[in-house]
Amino acid sequence: MESLLLLLAGSLIFPLVAPAREITNACTSQANDFQHMNGTGMHLTLHHPQSPCSPAPLPSDLPFSAVIAHDEARIARLASRLAKTPSRHPTSLRQQHREKSSGDNHLADSLASSVPLAPGASVGVGNYVTQLGLGTPATSYAMVVDTGSSLTWLQCSPCVVSCHRQAGPLYNPRTSSTYAAVPCSAPQCGELQAATLNPSACSASGVCIYQATYGDSSFSLGYLSRDTVSFGSGRFPGFYYGCGQDNEGLFGRSAGLIGLARNKLSLLYQLAPSLGGSFSYCLPTSASTGYLSFGSYSPGQYSYTPMVSSSLDASLYFVSLASMSVAGSPLTVSPSEYGSLPTIIDSGTVITRLPTAVYTALSKALGAAMGGAPRAPAYSILDTCFKGQASTLRVPAMDMTFPGGATLKLAPGNVLIDVDESTTCLAFAATDSTAIIGNTQQQTFSVVYDVAQSRIGFAAGGCS
Structure with missing residues (x-):
């Protein structure tokens, strides 16, 4: 993993805030080399993993033995997190909201936005999934909803090292007019250490590189990026996330992970200035429909x-x-x-x-x-x-x-x-x-x- 990170930092030439077309061309020219060297109040509807309403269903349900294996791997991942150096709490959401909304004419806590939530057996995971919209124009992706992760990431074209097979196409930055790579000088790059428990790295052209590693040996490695995120009727510009170029492990056929943990880079904290400091969900059975909601609640x-x-x-x-x-x-x-x-x-x-x-x-x-x-x-x-x-x-x-x-x-x-x-x-x-x-x-x-x-x-x- 360390050698792969250095390889990305030293070899991939990403212009800092260049058009996505240029980024794609720069990555594509080296794709073969990387493949050879890789040795290793917003409301979303939730469905049960075995529900026919789940996004992009697979031909057969996830067997329970695989659910147990995924569960054990997740426990290993959480144990790995807890074994690392303790981290300090980020700025409280109450304080963050107060700083952002002072002088505004509206209260963020009065707003809410929601989308459907579904169990993830249909995409080969034991978690729950929803559709995340990204880019301008927005395209939706089946993403795992994870209260145990901070950084949101998804697989990105051209995927210069390795991408697991996912339901639907990869996210292509060149199709979004609001995409931007994040420079290493941005404060969000420095916050990756707390979000992923791994240090960030820097590409030869100064673009921030993240690495999200998990206790079950799964990982995602790529470029910290910024784009507009969409859920339901809400659109939120300037969302920071990982654009994965090497994504391997127990992610099933999902596009990536939505991080909901208590960290500045999580989806919760990034939406808090607009929607307030809370989220809620209902995890459904196979016979019901659930939701994920950000913002105000009763x-x-x-x-x-x-x-x-x-x-x-x-x-x-x-x-x-x-x-x-x-x-x-x-x-x-x-x-x-x-x-x-x-x-x-x-x-x-x-x-x-x-x-x-x-x-x-x-x-x-x-x-x-x-x-x-x-x-x-x-x-x-x-x-x-x-x-x-x-x-x-x-x-x-x-x-x-x-x-x-x-x-x-x-x-x-x-x-x-x-x-x-x-x-x-x-x-x-x-x-x-x-x-x-x-x-x-x-x-x-x-x-x-x-x-x-x-x-x-x-x-x-x-x-x-």
């Missing part, structure tokens, strides 16, 4: 829990889990066990990870409450399994309660996950590192990340 419909500050990683969303119950009875575990590990809420992790003592108590309580439901062998990391499907079994009520009173009252589909046609398993696993509230438990709830007020809210019945 605060009265949610119950809230505070975001927790952590020196492990300032960009991730940490919360505390206070208690759990099965069939109305609290788990027989010491309350201190819930807080024995740092806990992240994450849109891209499928299976929730709990401290081992909590998981053991949960597995025992669920097994007892399922009565005579026949047990099935363990499936990969899932060791509490039953014969049948979640929809046909009598699944007890389960609650997850957070400080402040926010509670997820889980339906059967939030408790058990069908791994094949004859087996369903408890959608939780044990961990001794970082606990994670995954997306199976979040499905069908509206979840708001109100970063400006440092709180996360939950409301039932969010998907249509």
Whole structure:
């Protein structure tokens, strides 16, 4: 990776803010050399990965074994982030909004924009995806929505090193009249270290190079760029993102990633001056439709829990889990066990990870409450399994309660996950590192990340 970065820095000649046509020609002339040397209140609708409404469906659904493999790789990626040097929190969204809007005649928090959200099995990932519009005129791309990443990037033509096969065409900068490469002298180039946990580099002509690497060995490498981004009816000029020239790993057939973490280069922070410091989503099942929304929301419909500050990683969303119950009875575990590990809420992790003592108590309580439901062998990391499907079994009520009173009252589909046609398993696993509230438990709830007020809210019945 280091040699590839130096190669890009030393060999690709990108004019600083030149027309995209010139950039394309400069890259194309060296494409073969790189290929030989590469050894290695905005509202978007969300659909479930197995929904026919998902963008660019594949011929077959993503097998559950692949979902588990993707989940384990994601855990490795998050563990890698948490093992790196702690980062400082960026300027608060409340402060950023106040500085931007002073003297304006409108309040950004009164605005909102939304687009559909869909599960990502149709493009080969376990996360959720939406359509991001980029350029002038705008073209839409199927992008993974990721609360655990900061920098937004997508695959770019001419893709001088390597691009994975994606649903739809690559983004072509030469077709956008508002595209510009970002010079190394721009402050955004210096912010890449905090956004990606990797230093930036500089091309021979002074264009900023980013490298986004992940714990599962996936990576994206390319040029920091600026263009107009579009969601729904909203268009936002001057959006900074990565124009990927080497993108390899577990990205399925998506075009790239949308970063929603707490960082100056994330989509949330870049839109905050226009839309305010919050976003919300509903992660749908295969039978429903979800959304991703930026900007104002109805605060009265949610119950809230505070975001927790952590020196492990300032960009991730940490919360505390206070208690759990099965069939109305609290788990027989010491309350201190819930807080024995740092806990992240994450849109891209499928299976929730709990401290081992909590998981053991949960597995025992669920097994007892399922009565005579026949047990099935363990499936990969899932060791509490039953014969049948979640929809046909009598699944007890389960609650997850957070400080402040926010509670997820889980339906059967939030408790058990069908791994094949004859087996369903408890959608939780044990961990001794970082606990994670995954997306199976979040499905069908509206979840708001109100970063400006440092709180996360939950409301039932969010998907249509």
